[in-house]
Amino acid sequence: MSESGFSIKKLLKQLAIFFAILGPGIITGSVDNDAGGITTYSVAGAIYGYGLIWTLIPSFVVLLIIQEMNARMGIVTGKGLADLIRENAGVKVTFFIFIGLLFADIGNTTTEFAGVAGSMEVFGISKYISVPVAAFMVWILVVKGNYKIAERIFLIFSVSLLTYVISAMMGKPHWAEIGSSIIHPRMDVSTKGIAMVIGIIGTTIAPWMQFYMQSSVIEKGLKMKNYTYTLIDIVVGCVATVVVAFFIIVACASTLHVNGIQIGEAKDAALALKPLAGNLASQVFAFGLFIASIFSATILPLATAFYVCEAFGFEAGIDKKWNDAKEFYTLYTGILVVAAIIILLPNAPLIQISLWSQVLNGLLLPVVLVCMIILVNNKKIMGEHVNKPITNFIGWTAIVILIGLSITLLILPFFKR
């Protein structure tokens, strides 16, 4: 009797610890399904049906491995990834990585605002109202408000991403077909097909996430003794990412693809769902898109400003005053303003911007991953916590495949001619 009481107590205590350190993995996972991600998954579902669902499995494995490395590096060194890259790779590499990331992230933030604009248009609100209001709210929240509370609210809201499950179910998916497409992966070797696969992997494993993940682990002050909980946190985050991605693809595949409807952005998916799966499914889809966009529009510029400052040694952090971290806040404000203005420009080349930031991300990802894997295997930095052979094997395989896919994508057009 007393023994069982004790074990319940122990369980409660463990749960308490888990909830206290909960966050980095789950938040990163949720931000992962941002406007860009939702767009990519919807388009993939609409064009290829269930055909590309299998890509989520290797994406999941790689995502898990990478985030685990980030968490481990953060815990062991107490330093951000940007810190480590600057200190170990020197100025040149750092400079080019971060200039690239800065541009890619301005592009990504633009995509997030496009998500805000698009989702609100489904509810009949003009982008000239929704975008400035959203940008201002996001800015105030970080500069003047209490970000910690906001983060919790976002976390609760991110549960609403599971609404995609509802949207998917309303489309009455063919489970047998889904199963067989996972068991027998196929790939269409064409520029479009490879671009789609890179797109899915690239949006699931965005370079900026690695920096964000590591920094939030440090901010949480996690220690090696919390490692198991951290790992659970990461697994939950990665599972959430992939599950949401799965249902978005399924929702679009079982409705749009079956009816041969082609779409260009996530908003189209929401609108197209209306006649096929009902008004509610459409609005649920749009609401999920809105939450995801605004969450990412907050965190992405924040993370970008943070790691750029980290790399060049400027004070950064939302707990600092404006005057103590001028560079940080200027950068943050700048990214928000530029992104919001681009969206509001009439005839802005949104698709090009989104495409080019995806390409930049795709080019930067292998560079960042190579830096990471070199750092995490450096005994001077990591001590006994260097990578195990299996992690290295998966990591390097992923890098080689990613580089291979990128090169194929670049040279394929020349062979077609």
Place this chain on the structure above:
Amino acid sequence: MTSLTTFYLSGIIGKVAFGADGDAIGTIKDLLLNTMPSGNSDPNQQLVTGVRLKIQKEIRFYSFKSFIVTKAREVLNVTCTALVELGAEEINNGLLLVENILDKQIVDMNGRKLVRVNDVRLAMLPTGTFAIAVDIGIEGLLRRIGIASPIKRILSIFKINIPAKFILWDDVQAIDHSNLNIRLTKSYAKLHTLHPSDIADILEDMGKKSSMSVFASLDEEQAADVLEELETDAQIHILENLPVNKAADVLEKMPADEVADILDELGDEKAEILLKEMDRESSQEVRELLEYDDDRVGSIMTTDFLSFSSTTTVAEVLVELRAQKPESAELYNMFVVESNDELIGTFNLRDLVVSEPNVNVSNLMKSGPVYLFDEQKVGAIARIVSKYNLLAVPVVDQNYQLQGMVVIDDVIEDLIRKRRTNKR
């Protein structure tokens, strides 16, 4: 050799050193810095003592003495006259510029991040090569990327200058943040040239565990100065972790009033152990102070003061001062007493300096001095200090015998501490 060549670390790293006969010897990978204690008065100089040289596949340390750096049309040339390997001790005591300094985060006294080290400016003088300053400007950043000169050329058309920013080496502390345990790497001596309160700031930042190793490396005088400047929590932590005999030695070097304050916080048992370990004279003074209630003048007065009999001459006082080398606070106000220690006058350093050597102190002192009673409430001090504009006020007992003095620094410290406790 020209009298002075200045160059950047980024300019010399990766350069091939050539022998006197013009043959390539090896590639420069890093420079080793050692602190040169150059007399007591000068600040310590940072001398480049060694070079990490890659010769074919092997990387070794050699003495930098036989290396000469020259600059011809903005291009650096490194010549080496002899290869002398460095001993392990010198390597271990040194600081590697690329490994330990370059690209590292610069943090100010309060832990605020400033910027990273973009480059290091060095100068070759006839006496050796020294690290002069740390480059933290945009120019340094561009130089490292390798696009400084083209960009400068373009901007010069528009008459725009890229700002160059440096921090003098004297102000730079090398702290090793690697692998979470923040510790001072080398040149503890560098640390000593700072004002004790600066060191105290760093120590407090460095976390408790690592501060012990720094503290242990200081001699008792320095340790006493640093301990005095620390916050109460840190003082207690250090005293609890220091071996009793070392702690007692440090406390002996501190003013009795400060010791009494610390011991008051430390708890009776530990305080008694420390008092027993201290020499009789010091511990007696502390015990007397400990007897005063917290709100009495006696509890914050110091018993370190200078008093002379009225017949002492200025020359004799000066001889005494030279022999005793008192703390500067003791010189704020000096006292003249009767044979029974009764206070009859005060004088300060100025009075002393402007008087002839053969004058008696009774002729230069201010008689009828302002004083406090040891059993008076602490509140009275502020009134007297501000009214008479004093830096130190003598404290007497009810028989007007001199017991100690209250120094304005201690009063302010006390006020701040009280305000803080009230806030909590």
